Amino acid sequence: MPVSRSTGSRLRRGWTLGATLAVSGAVALAPPVGAPARGAGLDGRIQRSRSRDRQLQAGIAADRRHAAAYQGRIDDLRGQLARLSPGLRQERAELDRLQDELRADRAALVRLRAQDARDREVLADQLVAIYEAPPVDLVQIALDSRGFADLLSRFGQLRRIAERNATVTRRVAAEHRAVAATTARIGRVEARHAATTAALQARHDAVQRLELELVDEQLPYVRARRGKEHRLTALRRRRAGLVHELERIQARQLRAISGGTPVGGADGYGFFPAAGTSYAQGDEPQIAARLQRMGRALHLHLIGLSGYRSPQHSVEVGGFANDPHTRGEASDTPGLEGVPEATLNRFGLTRPFPGAREADHVQLVGSRR
The missing domain is CATH 1.10.287 (Helix Hairpins)
Structure with a gap:
């Protein structure tokens, strides 16, 4: 039975690209290619830091009320x-x-x-x-x-x-x-x-x-x-250091997508992952590579708004804990809305869910929904 991500899609379509680039900490960061253990460790520490952040904020609010x-x-x-x-x-x-x-x-x-x-x-x-x-x-x-x-x-x-x-x-x-x-x-x-x-x-x-x-x-x-x-304050300062380190790893990972082919192009055509997104797990590197080839070939500016998401983050943005993003099998990519399904299939991509709200969601052809 197909799993719809309409709730998460509606929320994500309300974001502007500037807000997405600014709030890099709101997206779960993934480990880089070639260093999964290190990246996973950083991602886990960041997620635990965010959980502790919420606990401290709740405690501060309670103390303030008292x-x-x-x-x-x-x-x-x-x-x-x-x-x-x-x-x-x-x-x-x-x-x-x-x-x-x-x-x-x-x-x-x-x-x-x-x-x-x-x-x-x-x-x-x-x-x-x-x-x-x-x-x-x-x-x-x-x-x-x-x-x-x-x-x-x-x-x-x-x-x-x-x-x-x-x-x-x-x-x-x-x-x-x-x-x-x-x-x-x-x-x-x-x-x-x-x-x-x-x-x-x-x-x-x-x-x-x-x-x-x-x-x-x-x-x-x-x-x-x-x-x-x-x-x-100390927790956020330490987490900022972790995020900065993971962003540097993510940058190296992005440069390694598609067998060394640069992501995006100076002319504005190609695939441009938003800051803080992850395209390093599961099918994400292949999806990113095919979006890059299609964007360059068709002169499209494709924005990788959401690739891999942790189950917790997926729930936070309106999805659920086992949607395609949590398995590293999907990308929400503004710029694809007008591309026909047949054109997507030429580059090994498909739009598995019907409807205008799902027009930017793509997965690899043959992937489970």
């Missing part, structure tokens, strides 16, 4: 910190201002206590003097006075002493009340502001701790992603 999930929460917490910080700075500035005020109040309190001590000493002296003095005898004062003026003076002195004692007593009581009120006010201000500042600082610290915890949880994914990115 890190991004944490990043949204981290950004939210950082926004909360940004909103809390101005209030905390303002509260701290207010605390500094109040502390300056408290220092002034404490200095005033010290002065009040000193004045209170002095007044207490004066009052104590007055009390001692009153206690030690003999009782006041108004008759004796009158008898001892030298005239009426002296008598008035003596009575005025007694009155002033009594008034001063009363004044000192009242002032000491007032100073005690002022000291007590100032001390109480300072205590209330300190307690209220300390509580407000502590609460705001506690909230700020809690948000910051949560942010740090999330960053710690996110960090392994970030480090893992960076490690995979570094390994991917």
Whole structure:
């Protein structure tokens, strides 16, 4: 039963030749004629490198998704910190201002206590003097006075002493009340502001701790992603070296196709394998040689878009794992579309599948389909 390659053909017809030449790594490279073991080893290493490349890319994408999930929460917490910080700075500035005020109040309190001590000493002296003095005898004062003026003076002195004692007593009581009120006010201000500042600082610290915890949880994914990115870069650098080496082998192989006959011609006629294609396995060298002879003879510019393909690559471009390309028995060759079947047969080629989409697919006459 014929096997159609229409799906792969549709995909390949969507490619431009420039894209095919540019993406040389997208086509499985084959070993050169005369060095199959070396070429096969390089091809296997390149295929394994591409498989590892895909694994690393998948791992990087997963790590990036995990890190991004944490990043949204981290950004939210950082926004909360940004909103809390101005209030905390303002509260701290207010605390500094109040502390300056408290220092002034404490200095005033010290002065009040000193004045209170002095007044207490004066009052104590007055009390001692009153206690030690003999009782006041108004008759004796009158008898001892030298005239009426002296008598008035003596009575005025007694009155002033009594008034001063009363004044000192009242002032000491007032100073005690002022000291007590100032001390109480300072205590209330300190307690209220300390509580407000502590609460705001506690909230700020809690948000910051949560942010740090999330960053710690996110960090392994970030480090893992960076490690995979570094390994991917090194992997691609090594694969580029392998591809370059295999391309040099492929170039020598292409020059050896058709028994040493050059592929293509300076005049633009002949067979021109696209960069990265392989015409070294199975029937591919014979197909390439016959396409070269036909292109030169009929003045055709024939492009070898796809010769041998590994099963994996064939599946990737829309074919399947056991199509003619994977057996080295076919070539997709733009430029053949208008060539009749009879002309193809003259050069030992055939177009095994019908339809316009298969018009560039050729195999050797008599090959299995």
